[in-house]
Amino acid sequence: MTTQHAQYLSADLPSGRVAHFHWVWLRDSCLCDECRNVHAKQKYFDSATIPTDITASTVRRTAEQVEIVWPDGHRSSYPTRWLAEREEHRSARPPEPRDRIPWTSPDVVADNRFGSRDILVDDSALVTALQRLFGHGIVVISGQPGVDSNTLCDRLAGFVDRSYFGEYFDLETKPDDKTDSISFSTRPLPMHTDIPYYTTPPDYQFLYGLDVNAAATAATGGRTRFADGLAAAQRLRDDDPDAFGVLTTTPVTYRAEYPAAEKIYQNETTIIRTDPTGEITGLINNPTKMYFDKVPFESTMPLYQAYSRFKGLLGDEVSYFHSWHPGDMIVFDNRRIFHGREEFSASTITRTLRGGYFSEIELAARMRFVAERIS
Ligand SMILES: [Fe+2]
Ligand SMILES: [Zn+2]
Numbered sequence: 001m002t003t004q005h006a007q008y009l010s011a012d013l014p015s016g017r018v019a020h021f022h023w024v025w026l027r028d029s030c031l032c033d034e035c036r037n038v039h040a041k042q043k044y045f046d047s048a049t050i051p052t053d054i055t056a057s058t059v060r061r062t063a064e065q066v067e068i069v070w071p072d073g074h075r076s077s078y079p080t081r082w083l084a085e086r087e088e089h090r091s092a093r094p095p096e097p098r099d100r101i102p103w104t105s106p107d108v109v110a111d112n113r114f115g116s117r118d119i120l121v122d123d124s125a126l127v128t129a130l131q132r133l134f135g136h137g138i139v140v141i142s143g144q145p146g147v148d149s150n151t152l153c154d155r156l157a158g159f160v161d162r163s164y165f166g167e168y169f170d171l172e173t174k175p176d177d178k179t180d181s182i183s184f185s186t187r188p189l190p191m192h193t194d195i196p197y198y199t200t201p202p203d204y205q206f207l208y209g210l211d212v213n214a215a216a217t218a219a220t221g222g223r224t225r226f227a228d229g230l231a232a233a234q235r236l237r238d239d240d241p242d243a244f245g246v247l248t249t250t251p252v253t254y255r256a257e258y259p260a261a262e263k264i265y266q267n268e269t270t271i272i273r274t275d276p277t278g279e280i281t282g283l284i285n286n287p288t289k290m291y292f293d294k295v296p297f298e299s300t301m302p303l304y305q306a307y308s309r310f311k312g313l314l315g316d317e318v319s320y321f322h323s324w325h326p327g328d329m330i331v332f333d334n335r336r337i338f339h340g341r342e343e344f345s346a347s348t349i350t351r352t353l354r355g356g357y358f359s360e361i362e363l364a365a366r367m368r369f370v371a372e373r374i375s
Contacts (some may be wrong), residue, residue, distance in 0.1 A: 015084065133332075164261070205339075207329070207339075252291065
């Protein structure tokens with residue numbers, strides 16, 4: 001049964017629920033092939049061109065559909081099931097990437113483990129992995145034979161987010177200090193986020209075990225540590241609002257010089273970024289490229305104190321340590337998860353990790369498509 005109101009139509013759905021649909025929306029949503037390309041699922045017209053006071057000339061309800069004739073004679077029909085789905089979409093908000101869950105313990109990572117072959121062949125494994133990535137900011141994909149990093153990148157995002165380093169970079173850890181980045185030494189690497197000198201650093205990062213000897217790593221260290229900066233920043237906000245305030249308002253300088261590329265990158269930003277409501281939107285911190293040189297004299301001590309307090313909150317309770325096996329890929333949110341490396345106790349070890357970036361748009365787009373395919 002249907003009831004016609006001035007601005008909308010009410011219709012009972014198979015569920016027994018009565019749902020309301022505006023006339024203008026119904027006209028806008030016409031499913032006929034005069035109104036839209038049914039293959040591309042794209043409209044031929046602009047919603048702005050529909051008179052907002054449009055109403056139906058006649059409405060006919062059958063068991064299967066609602067049929068409407070419009071004042072200009074155009075006919076539209078809407079399957080009842082289709083209307084019920086639209087109603088569901090309006091009332092139930094699907095999980096979106098921004099629904100982040102701070103870590104309460106490193107155990108969250110244990111639930112976020114998947115096999116690399118499963119990710120490739122199993123749609124529901126891929127969707128679950130991406131949901132966990134958006135929620136907890138990290139997913140651990142354990143290496144399985146015959147799955148390389150390019151194949152995994154294709155499956156997760158279609159294409160990577162290029163950076164200064166190209167499509168990806170290989171971190172070959174060598175036992176000497178003659179390198180253009182301390183990332184390549186066997187020294188410990190402090191907890192950081194990547195590319196802080198971009199105005200918008202990459203959303204997600206991956207690290208992949210390209211050439212790792214699991215036994216040697218176990219014996220000599222070199223584990224990678226991942227810590228939830230979001231949990232730490234929220235704790236700082238609760239425990240020390242003044243320090244939190246300093247880190248959300250005092251810009252620091254991030255700078256990287258790459259003479260071979262004839263480039264100097266530089267960006268001024270606060271370490272903790274918030275939106276106008278105070279919500280934490282991102283963390284930007286790489287100690288090896290950070291300078292406090294432009295910080296006013298009277299802000300300098302509060303900044304050092306607040307920064308030290310914050311980094312102190314990235315403790316074991318919010319940290320996951322990964323011992324690498326060949327083919328492992330860890331994907332993590334570069335706006336919230338800090339990463340760093342323990343020292344190798346043997347300076348002779350050689351290990352290569354491949355790294356690169358993904359934009360959230362591509363990961364979310366892939367997740368949406370695959371989730372629809374299996375629903
Ligand atoms: Fe890094
Ligand atoms: Zn139409």
